[in-house]
Amino acid sequence: MTHGxxxxxxxxxxxxxxxxxxxxxxxxTLALDTDEGEAQLLKLIAQDPQISAKIIGLSNSALFGSPxxxxxxxxxxxxxxxxxxxxxxxxxxxxxxxxxxxEGKFKSSDLWTHNMAIANAxxxxxxxxxxxxxPLDDQIFLSGLLHxxxxxxxxxxxxxxxxxxxEKLNAGSQDSLVNxxxxxxxxxxxxxxxxxxxxxxxxEEIIAVIRYHHMPDNVDAEAGQPLVSLIHLVEKILxxxxxxxxxxxxxxxxxxxxxxxxxxxxxVITQEVNAVAEQAKQLAIV
Numbered sequence: 001m002t003h004g005x006x007x008x009x010x011x012x013x014x015x016x017x018x019x020x021x022x023x024x025x026x027x028x029t030l031a032l033d034t035d036e037g038e039a040q041l042l043k044l045i046a047q048d049p050q051i052s053a054k055i056i057g058l059s060n061s062a063l064f065g066s067p068x069x070x071x072x073x074x075x076x077x078x079x080x081x082x083x084x085x086x087x088x089x090x091x092x093x094x095x096x097x098x099x100x101x102x103e104g105k106f107k108s109s110d111l112w113t114h115n116m117a118i119a120n121a122x123x124x125x126x127x128x129x130x131x132x133x134x135p136l137d138d139q140i141f142l143s144g145l146l147h148x149x150x151x152x153x154x155x156x157x158x159x160x161x162x163x164x165x166x167e168k169l170n171a172g173s174q175d176s177l178v179n180x181x182x183x184x185x186x187x188x189x190x191x192x193x194x195x196x197x198x199x200x201x202x203x204e205e206i207i208a209v210i211r212y213h214h215m216p217d218n219v220d221a222e223a224g225q226p227l228v229s230l231i232h233l234v235e236k237i238l239x240x241x242x243x244x245x246x247x248x249x250x251x252x253x254x255x256x257x258x259x260x261x262x263x264x265x266x267x268v269i270t271q272e273v274n275a276v277a278e279q280a281k282q283l284a285i286v
Contacts, residue, residue: 017156018097020200023048024090028202032082041086046073051092055085063120063279083138091115091145094200098152104159105166106151106243114242117280119144121234121273122227128269130260135227143209143227144234146202150193150210151243154185157192161185169244177245178214190214214245229258237273241281 026044031037045051052073059070059079066079077085095112122144126134135143155162161184168180181188194211208224213231215221221228233256236249253263261269 015199017153017196017199020202021093021097023051024093024097027086027090027093030086032086038077038082041082042073042077045085045089048089048093050096051089054092055080055088058088061279063116063276081137083136084141087119087138087141087145090142091119094146094149095152098156104155105163106155110242111148111151112242113280115145115148117238117241117277118147118231118234120276120280121238122230124272124276125230125234125259125261125269128259128261128265129226129230133226133260135230139205139227140230143206143224143231146193146197146206147209147213147231148189148193148243149196150189150191153192153196154189176214188214226259229255233259234273237270238277241277 023044027041030041030044032041045055055073055076056070058064059066059076064079070076070079073085080088095108095115099108119141122140123137126140151162154165165181165184168184169177173180175183178188178190190211190213194207197207197210205224205227208221209227209231212218212221212224212228213235216225216229216232233251235245236251236255239245239249251266256263256266
C-alpha cells in the first residue's frame with residue numbers, strides 16, 4: 001500500500017514547514033576566527049536555556065569525558081571546542097523546530113541518539129583519514145546531526161505515513177531503505193530533508209549529505225563528498241542504533257579506500273566506533 005505523499009504538493013506547501021529558528025540562522029553565519037565571534041557564540045547560546053542545558057549535559061557525558069564537572073557554556077566550549085558547540089547548538093535548534101506535544105512512532109529521543117552517535121562516529125573515522133581528504137570538524141558534526149532530518153519532515157507532513165514507514169522498517173523486510181520508502185511514500189526521507197534544507201538556505205554540502213547519504217554513488221552526491229561517503233560507511237557500522245534503517249553492514253574495501261583509509265584498519269575503527277556508540281546511547285538530552 002502506498003501512502004503516496006504527493007511530493008510536489010508538499011513542496012508547494014514548503015512554507016508551512018517550520019522556519020529555521022532564528023538562533024540557528026545567527027549561528028550558521030557566525031565566524032569563530034575572532035574573539036568577537038567567540039563571544040557572540042557564547043552569548044547567543046547562553047540566551048537559550050534549552051540549548052545551554054543540553055550542551056552542558058553533553059559536556060558532562062562519558063562521550064567527552066571531562067575530568068571536571070561542567071557548569072557553564074564557557075566551560076563547555078573549553079571541553080567540546082567552539083566549532084562543536086556551534087554545530088551541536090544548530091542541531092538542537094533545528095530539531096526543536098519540529099517539537100510537538102505528541103509524537104508518532106519515530107521518537108525524537110531515538111532520532112537524537114542516532115544522529116549524535118553518527119556525528120561522533122564520523123569524528124572517529126575521520127581521524128583515520130589523510131588530512132588532504134578529511135572534512136572540517138564543524139562540517140562533520142553538523143552533517144551528522146542533520147542527515148536524517150527528513151524523518152522529522154515526513155512526520156510533520158503526514159504522521160500516518162511516518163508511522164507506517166516505522167512499522168515497515170521494523171517488520172524485518174530484506175529490501176533496502178530507499179526502496180521501501182519509494183514503494184510506500186513515493187519519495188524518501190533524504191529528498192524530503194534536502195528540500196527543507198534548501199528552503200532553510202543551508203550550505204550546499206549539507207544539502208547533498210542529507211539527500212544522498214544512502215546513495216553515495218549518485219553523480220550529484222559529489223557536492224557533499226567526502227561527507228556523504230563518510231556517513232554512509234558509519235551507518236553501515238551502526239545499522240540499528242536509535243532507529244532501524246535496513247543498512248547493509250558489509251563494507252567493501254573500496255568504500256574505505258574512498259576515504260583514504262586502509263581497509264586493514266577496519267576492525268580497529270569498528271571497535272572505536274562501537275565504543276562511541278555505546279556512550280551515545282547514554283545521552284538523554286532531548
